[in-house]
Each structure stands twice: as C-alpha cells, then as structure tokens.
Amino acid sequence: MDFSRLKKKMLISLFLGVAIFIVLGLYSDFNKLVSSFLNFNIIYLPLILLLPPMNYALRYVKWSYYLKLLNINIDRKDDIRIFMSGLSMTVTPGRVGEFLKSYLVKEFTGVPMSVTSPLIIIERLTDAMSMTVLASIGALKYKYGLVVLAVSVALFAVFIVSIRSRAVAGFIIRILKKLPLIRKLGKQIDAFYESSYELLTVRSIIFSVILGAVSWSFEGIVIYLTMYGFGTPISVLSSIFTISFASLAGALSMLPGGLFVAEGSIMGLLIMMGVSREIASAATMITRFATLWLGVAIGIIGLISVQRRLVKLKSRKS
Numbered sequence: 001m002d003f004s005r006l007k008k009k010m011l012i013s014l015f016l017g018v019a020i021f022i023v024l025g026l027y028s029d030f031n032k033l034v035s036s037f038l039n040f041n042i043i044y045l046p047l048i049l050l051l052p053p054m055n056y057a058l059r060y061v062k063w064s065y066y067l068k069l070l071n072i073n074i075d076r077k078d079d080i081r082i083f084m085s086g087l088s089m090t091v092t093p094g095r096v097g098e099f100l101k102s103y104l105v106k107e108f109t110g111v112p113m114s115v116t117s118p119l120i121i122i123e124r125l126t127d128a129m130s131m132t133v134l135a136s137i138g139a140l141k142y143k144y145g146l147v148v149l150a151v152s153v154a155l156f157a158v159f160i161v162s163i164r165s166r167a168v169a170g171f172i173i174r175i176l177k178k179l180p181l182i183r184k185l186g187k188q189i190d191a192f193y194e195s196s197y198e199l200l201t202v203r204s205i206i207f208s209v210i211l212g213a214v215s216w217s218f219e220g221i222v223i224y225l226t227m228y229g230f231g232t233p234i235s236v237l238s239s240i241f242t243i244s245f246a247s248l249a250g251a252l253s254m255l256p257g258g259l260f261v262a263e264g265s266i267m268g269l270l271i272m273m274g275v276s277r278e279i280a281s282a283a284t285m286i287t288r289f290a291t292l293w294l295g296v297a298i299g300i301i302g303l304i305s306v307q308r309r310l311v312k313l314k315s316r317k318s
Contacts, residue, residue, distance in 0.1 A: 013091035013256040017293060020263050024281045032278040036230060040282070044229040048290050051218040051225075056087065056295065058215035062126070062208050066119045067105075069198050078108055081309060084302025087295045091257035098124070107310055118195040126205065128251060129156055130212025131244045134220065138241025160205055169193060219243045219291045223266070226283045232275055242269045243291070257292050 025033055060083050067074065074082070086101040102116040173189055220240030227234050234242075246265035250258015263284050270280040 013259065014296075016256065016259050017091070017288075020259060020288075021285055024263065024267070024285060028278040028281040032276075033281055036278050036282040039231070040286075041229045041231070044225045048222050048225050048229075048286065049294065051222050052291050052294055053298070055215040055218045056298070058211055059083075059123075059127075062211055063101075063119075063123065065204070065207070066122070066199055069204060070111075070115065070119065070195060072105065072109060072111055072116070074105065074108055078306075078309060081302050081306040082108070084299055085306045086299065086302075088299025088303045090292065090299070091259070091296055104306060104310075108313075114192050115195050118192055118199060122196065122199045122208075124251075126208040127212050127216070128248065129205075129209045130216050131247050132156075133209060133213050134216055134240050135244035135248060138220070138237045138239075138244060156209075160200070160202060164197075164200065164202070166197075169197070216244065216247070219247070219287075222290050223283065223287050226286050227270075227275070227279075229286075230279050230283060232279050234270075234273055234275070238273060242266055243287070245269065257296075262292075263288055 060080070063083050064079065067079070082101050082104045085104065086098045089098045089100055092098070098120050099113070099117060102113045102120055105111055105116045106113050173193060217240055220236070220243045222239075223243055224234070224236055224239035227239070243266070246262045246269070247258065249265045250262035253261040255261060266287060267280045267284045270283060271277060275283070
C-alpha cells in the first residue's frame with residue numbers, strides 16, 4: 001500500500017478542513033464569532049475533548065470482537081496501533097483509506113485482505129445502522145419520529161434476513177462471477193462472503209448496533225455540552241439527532257470526512273432550532289474539531305507507530 005499517496009490525500013483534506021473553518025468564519029459576523037468564542041465556558045472543554053476518544057474506545061471493542069469472530073489473533077499492542085491508524089483515514093474519500101487496516105492485518109498475520117476487508121465494510125455498515133437508530137430516536141422529539149424509527153427497524157430486519165439467506169447470497173454471487181471484470185476473482189468473492197456471513201450473525205449485528213449507538217451517542221453529547229458552553233442549551237435528543245443526521249449525510253456524500261456536508265448539516269440544523277448564526281458557526285467548529293480532527297490527529301500518531309513497528313519486524317526477519 002502506498003503510504004505516501006494516502007498522506008497526500010490526508011493533507012488535501014486538511015487544507016479543505018481549514019478552508020471550511022474560514023468559510024464558516026466569513027459566513028458569520030467575525031466580531032460576533034470572536035465574541036462567542038471568548039464567552040465560551042471552557043469548563044466544558046475537557047469533557048468535550050474526552051468524549052470522542054471514549055467513542056473510539058468502544059469502536060475498538062467492536063473491531064476486536066470482529067477479529068475474534070474471524071479467528072484472527074494479533075498482539076494487543078499491534079492491534080491497537082492498527083485500529084488507531086485507521087482513524088487517520090476518516091478523511092479519505094468514502095473512507096476507502098480505512099482498508100489500510102485490512103492491509104496492516106495482512107502484514108502482521110499473513111491473513112489475506114479478501115478475508116478481512118468485509119470487516120471494514122461491516123464496521124461502517126453497523127456504524128451507519130447505529131447512527132440511523134440514534135437519528136430515529138432523536139427524531140422522536142418531532143411528530144414523525146415514531147414512524148422514522150419503525151421504518152428504520154423494519155429495513156434493518158429485512159436486511160439481516162436477506163444477508164443470512166445463503167440462497168439469496170449464492171444467487172447474487174453467481175451473477176457477480178459471470179461479470180467479465182469480476183470473473184477472475186471467484187475465490188476472493190467466496191472468501192469475502194464467508195467472512196461476511198461469519199460477521200453478520202443476528203447476535204453480532206445486535207451487539208454491534210447497540211455498542212455503536214452507545215459510542216456514537218458520545219458525539220451527540222459533544223454538541224449538547226458545546227451549546228451549554230455557549231449559554232444556548234438544546235435538548236439531548238436534539239443534539240443526538242443533529243450529530244447523527246450530519247454524520248449520515250456526510251457518509252452518504254462520499255466526500256473526505258463528510259467535509260462541507262457534515263458542517264453544513266450541523267450548522268443548518270442548529271439555526272433551524274433558533275440558534276444564532278455566529279454561535280451555530282462556533283459550535284460547528286468546536287464539534288467538528290472534537291469529533292473529526294482530534295480523531296485524525298490520534299490516527300496519525302497510530303500510523304507513525306505502526307510504520308515503525310513494521311520496520312522493526314522486517315529488520316528482524318532480514
């Protein structure tokens with residue numbers, strides 16, 4: 001895997017992130033924006049910065065759980081390094097850079113990427129399911145909330161039943177194997193499906209979605225505390241709905257880290273709730289720094305650590 005190309009993409013995303021913050025500042029009255037930051041109660045800041053790492057810790061539990069389901073054993077310290085490095089890839093388009101984790105597992109264990117790549121996809125899939133559940137729960141504050149929640153649960157139930165049906169999956173796989181560009185990947189497709197089947201048991205899905213709902217709710221509390229810090233509180237349900245909706249919108253956009261879309265969604269929803277433009281801008285900046293860029297920084301530390309670890313292992317073998 002070309003680490004230099006990944007780093008270049010991350011650097012581009014960083015510039016885009018800075019540009020977004022500049023745009024948010026220009027959109028608001030600069031003097032009022034500065035005044036909002038100066039009036040922010042920093043007593044909330046330590047907890048705001050602590051909540052996202054708590055999210056990552058629970059997501060690591062899910063990652064380790066999936067590795068155990070696939071009978072993949074990695075040294076705990078190396079496993080943590082691999083997981084952390086994946087956080088740096090959240091600002092790659094569509095998060096495709098997170099397949100770096102699959103590549104690193106191969107480097108440490110020799111397990112083919114065709115076996116572990118479903119793990120990356122299912123991680124993101126169950127995260128999306130968790131955020132949909134949170135968004136639906138948050139929507140209970142509104143009249144249509146119960147309908148949204150019921151439809152979401154029904155769609156997930158249909159999805160689980162479909163995935164667990166080998167007849168349906170076998171039919172789709174046979175069609176895929178007939179396609180010219182995929183025909184030569186027959187064994188990899190079979191390995192991909194077998195891993196997916198092992199990971200997508202009803203038990204693992206329920207565990208992953210519940211764990212994900214708890215972990216991602218921490219990011220909803222980030223907005224909740226941020227708004228308290230600005231002296232413009234909103235409800236917990238509104239906070240959870242805001243971050244879940246913005247995260248889903250950003251993920252569906254396939255843009256690096258959901259840039260532009262997530263920020264626009266957070267700010268737009270806050271303004272719709274009656275928050276002033278300058279406070280909405282300031283709250284969006286703090287929220288995105290805590291929930292995105294802090295994770296990227298942690299991920300870069302993990303990426304540097306895992307690269308050094310690989311160099312040591314290769315030097316020992318040689």
